[in-house]
Structure formats: structure tokens, C-alpha cells
Amino acid sequence: MEQASEALDFETAAIYRDRLAALSHVQGHQGINPQGVEDADVFAVAQQGGQTCIQVFFFRTGQNWGNRAYFPRADKTYEAGEVLGAFLTQFYDDKPCPRLIALSHEIEEVELLSQALTLKAGHKIEIAVPQRGAKKEMVEHAALNAREALGRRLAETSTQAKLLEGVAEVFGLESPPRRIEVYDNSHIMGTNAVGGMIVAGPEGFAKNHYRKFNIRSSDLTPGDDYGMMREVLKRRFSRLMKEAGPKGDADEEANPELEVDDGAMPPWPDLVLIDGGQGQLNAAREVMQELGIEDAVPMAGIAKGPDRDAGREKFFMTGRQSFMLAERDPVLYFVQRLRDEAHRFAIGSHRARRKKEMVKNPLDEVAGIGPSRKRALLMHFGTAKAVSRAALADLTAVEGISEQMARSIYNHFHEKV
Numbered sequence: 001m002e003q004a005s006e007a008l009d010f011e012t013a014a015i016y017r018d019r020l021a022a023l024s025h026v027q028g029h030q031g032i033n034p035q036g037v038e039d040a041d042v043f044a045v046a047q048q049g050g051q052t053c054i055q056v057f058f059f060r061t062g063q064n065w066g067n068r069a070y071f072p073r074a075d076k077t078y079e080a081g082e083v084l085g086a087f088l089t090q091f092y093d094d095k096p097c098p099r100l101i102a103l104s105h106e107i108e109e110v111e112l113l114s115q116a117l118t119l120k121a122g123h124k125i126e127i128a129v130p131q132r133g134a135k136k137e138m139v140e141h142a143a144l145n146a147r148e149a150l151g152r153r154l155a156e157t158s159t160q161a162k163l164l165e166g167v168a169e170v171f172g173l174e175s176p177p178r179r180i181e182v183y184d185n186s187h188i189m190g191t192n193a194v195g196g197m198i199v200a201g202p203e204g205f206a207k208n209h210y211r212k213f214n215i216r217s218s219d220l221t222p223g224d225d226y227g228m229m230r231e232v233l234k235r236r237f238s239r240l241m242k243e244a245g246p247k248g249d250a251d252e253e254a255n256p257e258l259e260v261d262d263g264a265m266p267p268w269p270d271l272v273l274i275d276g277g278q279g280q281l282n283a284a285r286e287v288m289q290e291l292g293i294e295d296a297v298p299m300a301g302i303a304k305g306p307d308r309d310a311g312r313e314k315f316f317m318t319g320r321q322s323f324m325l326a327e328r329d330p331v332l333y334f335v336q337r338l339r340d341e342a343h344r345f346a347i348g349s350h351r352a353r354r355k356k357e358m359v360k361n362p363l364d365e366v367a368g369i370g371p372s373r374k375r376a377l378l379m380h381f382g383t384a385k386a387v388s389r390a391a392l393a394d395l396t397a398v399e400g401i402s403e404q405m406a407r408s409i410y411n412h413f414h415e416k417v
Contacts, residue, residue, distance in 0.1 A: 196346030277303035
């Protein structure tokens with residue numbers, strides 16, 4: 001680098017400078033792949049603003065197999081070691097345990113936990129808080145990642161909290177919603193109709209709470225969007241009342257002191273958004289009145305603007321004049337994201353159902369025909385159509401097809417003629 005600089009070849013000098021900086025960076029981070037550590041999990045805790053982040057690094061066969069941040073819900077009075085101890089007792093319920101578990105903080109009953117994990121794993125499990133050397137550097141690196149992940153989480157949560165405050169103001173809620181449910185339907189000329197429900201809350205989209213509803217009603221007119229919405233909401237809230245009880249009772253249930261699942265939220269929605277105008281909203285209200293919960297959940301319809309222009313949506317709520325939001329209103333952008341996600345989910349569910357119908361085999365409708373018998377029949381006859389035309393004697397010649405099953409197959413395809 002110096003020689004190139006003296007020769008006034010500054011471009012070459014800059015290349016060497018960048019290579020030196022890159023090498024220094026690599027050498028300065030060797031702690032994440034420490035020598036002498038073959039099989040270990042590293043746990044580090046960071047706490048700030050009433051929230052906790054536990055960063056876990058996984059080392060196997062001497063290699064760093066990656067890391068993951070967890071955000072357990074714990075009582076705000078819990079110290080870092082208390083949260084970490086409770087977290088560890090749940091973490092290895094469904095995971096293999098390495099020989100070393102390195103921690104950033106001391107936990108209670110460490111010997112008891114070590115013995116329990118040793119018994120489960122079938123080999124000695126060491127749980128320790130490293131004090132020096134490469135293992136301590138591993139923990140410090142994990143702690144740095146935990147602090148950074150928690151910082152990002154707090155920033156995102158703050159933004160989401162402001163948006164939810166705006167939602168509460170726009171839709172007249174008493175407090176920011178903890179659970180928003182958005183509904184949309186998807187079909188082609190009434191066929192393969194599917195209803196979709198997406199859920200969002202303080203931490204963004206809660207995809208583990210999404211639900212799809214295959215429309216079952218046989219008396220619906222194809223393409224009856226109102227009828228589809230009635231069926232979806234009736235099934236959703238009938239089941240919710242059965243499983244969670246009335247809204248007030250469900251919300252007052254005590255939450256566990258520590259929840260590893262960071263997607264936890266109340267079972268009842270604080271706001272329901274319907275993709276559609278006044279007609280869809282009226283259909284939804286009819287269902288809620290029928291179930292006796294018309295006042296339990298605020299509901300709003302979202303009608304697309306002229307020519308489906310984003311930014312010109314009109315909102316409908318019972319007891320209020322329809323209204324629009326300013327095109328640059330952050331709440332409008334937020335609601336658009338919710339509606340688009342519901343649309344994406346409903347479309348995806350519809351396409352999956354349509355694809356399944358397209359590849360459906362007539363043999364699937366025959367009682368008693370499972371994968372093995374279907375495979376044997378197709379191997380013997382070639383096609384389902386050939387099976388439908390086969391005589392009883394030909395059917396009984398297939399391996400695994402008894403005379404009774406052959407008669408059942410024959411009758412299935414011939415009794416309709």
C-alpha cells in the first residue's frame with residue numbers, strides 16, 4: 001500500500017487499504033467460531049424498556065450454525081437471570097441438548113436443570129457462566145447481538161404503537177387495539193370459494209393466527225360475496241365463543257408469567273375490518289346480531305376507491321357517516337397493508353384449493369380406496385377412466401383388491417348410469 005502510494009498509484013493503494021481493513025475485521029471477530037468448542041448453545045440476555053431479548057447461538061461440530069433472537073413475555077419485575085432460567089426449562093422440551101450450555105447470567109437451581117437435561121440427553125450436560133477465554137468471548141458476542149436485536153425491536157414496537165394509537169382514534173376505540181382481524185373472500189365465478197382471516201397486533205402480522213375457511217354452504221348462489229362473508233364470520237365467532245367464552249371473560253384470564261411464544265395475543269379481536277363496502281358490513285352485522293354479540297367487537301368496512309385506486313378508500317361503520325382519510329395519513333397506509341395482506345392470503349388459499357381440485361382423481365371419491373389401493377389400480381389399468389370401465393373380474397385380479405372391494409368400486413362407477 002505504501003509503495004503504491006509513493007508511486008502515486010492511489011487506486012491500487014486504496015485496494016490494499018480495503019483488504020487490510022477487511023482482514024482486520026475478520027481477525028477481530030474470531031470469537032464467534034472459537035477453538036476448542038465442538039458442541040454448545042450460548043444464551044445471552046438483554047433487558048430494556050420492560051422487554052427482554054434472549055439471543056441464542058448454536059455451535060455444532062466446531063462450527064457456528066447460526067443464531068436466533070427470542071422475546072419471551074415475562075413479568076417486568078423479573079431479573080435477567082430469572083427470565084433466562086424460566087426460558088431454559090421450556091427451550092429444550094422439543095430440541096436436542098448440546099454438551100455445553102453457556103450463559104450470560106447465573107440462574108437458580110442450575111444443578112437440578114443440568115441433571116434433568118443430562119437424563120434426557122443421555123450424556124453429561126454442563127451449564128456454566130464462562131469467566132474467561134474463548135467461551136466468555138462467545139457469550140459477550142451473543143450479548144452484543146441481544147442488545148442490538150432488542151434495540152431494533154423497541155424501535156419497531158414504538159412505530160407500531162403509534163400506528164395503533166392512530167387506528168384507535170380513527171375508528172373510535174377506547175384504547176389501541178391489541179388484535180385486529182381482517183377478512184376477505186376469493187373465488188372464480190363462485191367456484192373453490194375461500195374466506196381468509198389475517199391477524200395483526202402490536203408486533204405486526206401474527207401469521208400463526210391466520211385462518212382460512214373453505215366455503216361449505218351448498219345453498220349459496222355462486223359468487224354471493226355477502227353469503228360467503230356471513231358463513232365465514234358465523235363459523236369464526238361461533239367457535240370463538242365456544243372456545244374462549246364471552247369477550248370480557250376471555251380478556252380477564254390470567255396470562256402465564258412467561259411465554260416463549262412471542263405471538264401471544266388475546267383471543268377476541270378489538271377491531272374487525274371487512275374488505276368491502278356498506279353491503280359487506282351489513283352482512284357482517286347480521287351475523288353478529290344473530291350470535292348476540294353485535295356490540296362486542298367494533299367493525300368497519302373498507303370500500304375500494306373509484307377504479308380501485310389506493311388512497312381513495314371509503315370506510316363504513318355502524319352509527320357513523322362514511323368517511324375517508326387523507327392520502328398521506330400513516331393510518332391509511334397501515335390499513336392498506338392490512339387489507340392487501342388479507343387479499344394476498346385469501347388469493348393464495350383459493351389458488352391452493354383450486355390446484356387441489358384440478359389434480360383430484362375420481363378414485364378419491366370411492367369409499368375404502370386409500371393411497372395403496374389407488375396406486376395398485378392405476379398401475380394395473382393405467383388410468384382412472386379405465387378403472388371405471390373395468391369388469392368385476394378384472395378388478396378382482398388387481399393385487400390387494402378383494403371381491404367385496406371390487407364390487408364397491410364397480411357399483412360406484414355404474415350405479416349413476
